[in-house]
Amino acid sequence: MSALLHILRSKLRMFLAMPSSPDTGTVVRSAGSFVVFGSFAVGAFFFSNFITAYLLETVGIGLFLFHRFIGMLLFVFFVTVNLGNMVVAFTTLYRSPEVSFLLTAPVSYLNIFIIKFLDNFFYSSGTLFMVGLSVLLGYGVYFGYPWHFYLLMMFGVMVPFMFLAACIAVIVLLFLMTLAPRVNFRVLVGGIVLFYIGQIYLYFTVTSPVRLVQEVMKFYPYVNLYFGSLDPVIAKFLPNYWVSEILYFYVNDNFEAVGGYVALMLLTTAGLFVLLLAAANGLYYRTWLASLSLKRLTVKRFEAKDMVFAFGRRSWFAPVTEVLLKKEFWQFVREPAQWIHFVVMMGLLTVFLSSVSTLSIRLESPELKAVVYLVVFIFNIFLINAVALRFGFPVMSLEGKAYWSVRSAPVRLSSVYRTKFLVTAAFLVLLSVAVAFLSNIPYLFVRSVTDLATGRMETVTPHDDVRALAWMTIALTPVVTFALVSLNVALGAVYADFAEKNPVRIASSQGATMTFLLSIVYIVLLLALYYYPTLMVFNAELKQVPADWRVIRFAAASIAVPSLLLAAGVHIAGLRSLRRDLA
Amino acid sequence: MIELHNLTKTFGPFTAVDDVSLSIPAGEFFGFLGPNGAGKTTTIKMMTGLFTPTAGSIRINGFDVVKEPLKAKATFGYIPDHPYLYDKLTGREFIYSMGGLYGMRKETLKENVQRVIDLLELESWVDKKTEDYSQGMRQRVTFAAAFVHEPKTVIIDEPMVGLDPRSARIVKDTLKRMSQNGVSIFMSTHILEMVEELCDRVGIINKGRMVFLDTRENLHRHKAKYDGKLESVFLELTKEADE
Incomplete structure (x- = not known):
């Protein structure tokens, strides 16, 4: 125990340590981080406050439905953590x-495990905790809650909720690492990916937001009632459900139920942590030793000499571009942390797209239609941004200490930078077009929809302006993606960490967090600019009149032009920073 | 004291260390030589708990490294070739934190930290953060951190990486003095002159097997068979690996 406390004290000292010789660049970056983090927290607060007011007052979805939506968002949050x-x-x-x-x-091995587990928890959950706290404040202020609500929610609900997610993650990892030497590693990773995708799919199938809205809306305008009987039994065992119940019962002053759910959350978290420690005590050192030979297992099949990307094969690219491209390819496929994460993200994306491309609910309110349309649009952008952050941000850092080989060769730094950026951008722009098209299918083609009031299926032909809006969105998405990839790659160069070899750690560093927050600010601005034209189109659809396309074109230009300017600006900054770092 | 009994480590079909046995008594300075990939680092990693042996056993100062890892580790100090330091700590803080890991009492620790700082002449820069250190400075702080708990055994992997001549001299003198004071030293290196200068006994490993194990005096006699150079003995014994 004393060794554990000793190490934790040292770690705290390191965490609080100031840079030994802070230069202007470091001070500016730190100040910038502070401003961005602060602004983001404030932005998240206002956004959450506004959305709560908007959904409860303007759209009028009622407390029950509102908290069930929170529950669903918390499920996504839980899986993300x-x-x-x-x-x-x-x-x-x-x-x-x-x-x-x-x-x-x-x-002891257990002490090492605890230190690294806590390290991991704070490292990977810090930003999400800040986001959660800001959102909670926005929500709480809307209801005018006293200070002790926030204390209870922070220490009795949010921290245990996230800690629980972390415990489950590491238990699964220990289990995986125990099996890894015995089972084909790819099959194992594939199994876990399918398990997670299946879990998300099952959750949204079982809880079915569409059916829930339908059922609750049957009682319109009495949508504030408690419709607990509509919850599927399985959902009641999930921690996100407990949190949404805590929030719901708090609004309704049912503190007995709040206490019960908080106790359930705390006890479950404590139980899982004990289970984790028991598992780690027996498995950690053993699996650590096993992990040393794991690399050998994962790279073998990427050795095909006749592949298009084999260094021996000629291509029609210029020699410099060719080797840079091939180097990128091999570094990617031979790093398990890269391709495993890539497969997981693509899997999740596929599930999301298969859901939204067949979305078939009929909503009457133009506001609700605009909200649904923009939620899907923003979610697409978030997904693209997540991929850009995870794979675009680390590209410059990953060159690592091997930069000498490129720097000492007669190659311009800008060529290296451009190649790395274009490879990432080309893939993500194509992906974004596919995502935008698939998610806009319900707005482009004749389809069958379910009427929420009657529950009957009807055939609907999209209004011309709605169809045009969908095409506009499909055209805008690659532009936005280009800007986001630029932001991620360029700031990855500004915050390059050449000493870190692991892409996952680079993509969750402080610089990456700041980039993520800046991207969100950009996405929120995008949302603000796109909201009015979207609402206008759905209003036009309701009234069966043509929409004013000057407004829509102006909004599109207001998004596209600054996006491209942003991309140009950050590239200049990124390249300049790289030149300075490597001078 | 170090005892390796029939130590073997395999990675799939590849045998990195093959049936190595060795006993290093207290106060002996042992030099461990071998070409690249011969099994030196694998042996050291097994001794320090970073690998587990496939077969055989390792006892350090009477404790089995696999069965009683904490007790064994408490008795030795380890200096890797590329040491890990906490970048945000100063050198002095790092040495303190190492002493704490070995459960040293505060009063003794404070005394010992200053002793090793003086011993390795770190005073002028030891209060700077380690992120600003050169490779040689990092290496010297690692030595200090490994000595702070007064180990009975010191295990070193390539001690001279990045050290300038003066630092190298300081390190060599310190190691020699420790060995004279009863500390057993296991040193893996590529620098043949250093082995000749410091070691009481020498082992040469090639393809995982110990191909030479004898005293420095006998090594000198062996050298005479060639051209009087240790380099020639080394090249002859490890010939197969080079071809």
Whole structure:
């Protein structure tokens, strides 16, 4: 125990340490981070406050439905924290040089595990915690809650909720690592990916937001009632459900139920943590040793000499471009942290797209239609941004200490930068067009929809302006994607960490977090600019009149032009920073 | 004291260390030589708990490294070739934190930290953060951190990486003095002159097997068979690996 406390104290000292010789660049970056983090927190607060007011007052969905939507968002949040912890945990628990260092000292394996687990939890959940807290404040202020509500929610609900997600993630990881030497590693990873995708699919199938809205709306305008009987039994065992119940019962002053759910949350988290420690006590060191030979297992099949990307094969690219492209390719496919994460993200994207492309509910209110349309649009952009952050942000850092080979060769730094950017951008722009098209299918073609009031299926032909809006969105998405990839790659150059080899850690560093927050600010501005034209189109559809396309074209130009300017600006900054760092 | 009994480590079909046995008594300075990929680092990693042996056993100062890892680790200090330091700590803080890991009492720790700082002449820069250190400075702080808990055994992997001549001299003198004071030292290196200068006994490993194990005196006699150079003995014994 004393060794554990000793190390934790040292870690705290390191966390609080100031840079030894802060230069202007470091000070500006730190100040910038502070401003961005602060602005983002304030933005998230106002956004959450506004959305709460909008959904409850303007759209009038009622407290029950509102809290069920919160429950669904919390499910996504839980899975995000869970997956984030699992992916980063592999690096933190099995690839960290600190573990090798501590293993040679008389520190028990369990203590090493606890240190690295906590390290992992704070590292991968810090930003999400800040986002959650700001959103909670926005929500709480709307209802005018006293200060002790926030204390209860923070320490009795949010922290245990996220800790629970982290515990489950690491238990699954320990289990995976125990099986890894015995089972084909790819089959194992594939199994886990399918498990997570299946879990998300099942959740949204079982809880069915569409059916829930239908059922509740049958009682319109009495939508504030408690419709607990509509909840599927399985959902009641999930922690996101407990949180939404805590919030719902708090609004309704049912503090007995609040206490019950808080106790359930705390006890479950404590139980899972004990289980995790028991598992780690027996498995951690064993799996750490096993992880040393894991790399050998994962790279073997990427050795095909006759592949298009084999260095020996000629291509029609210029020699410099060719080797840079091939180097990028091989570095990507031979790094398990890269392709595993890529497969997971593409899997989730497929599930999301298969759901939205067949979305078939009929809504009457133009406001609700605009909200649904923009939620899908913004979610697409978020997904693209997540992929850009995860794979675009680290590209410059990943060149790592091997930069000397490129820098000492007669190659311009800008060529290296451009190649790395274009590879990422080309893939993501194509992906974004596919995503935008698939998610706009319900707005482009004749389809069958369910009328929420009657529950009957009807055939609907999209209004001309709605169809035009969908095409406009499809055209805008690649422009927005280009800007986001630029932001991620360029700021990845500004915050390059050439000492870090692991892409997951680079993509969750402070610089990456700041980039993520800046991207969100950009996406929120996008949302603000696109909201009015979208609402106008759905209003025009309702009234069966033509929409004013000057407004829509102006909004589109207001998004496209600054996006391209932003892309140009950040590239200049990124390249300049890279030149300075490598001078 | 270090005892390796029939130590073997395999990675799939590849045998990295093959049936190595060795006993290093207290106060002996042992030099461990071998070409690249011969099994030196694998042996050291097994001794320090970073690999588990496939077969055989390792006892350090009477404790089995696999069965009683914490007790064994408490008795030795380890200096890797590329040391890990906490970048945001100063050198002095790092040495303190290492002492804490070995459960040292505060009073003794404070005394010992200053002792190793003086011993390795770190005073002028030890209060700067380690992120600003050169490779040689990092290496010297690692030595200090490994010595702070007064280990009975020191295990070193390539001690001279990045050290300038003066730092190298300081390190060599310190190691020699420790060995004279009863500390057993296991040192893996590529620098043959250093082995000749410091070691009481020398082991040469090639393709995982110990191909030479004898005292420095006998090594000198062995050298005479060639052209009087250790380099020639080394090249002859590891010939197969080079071809």
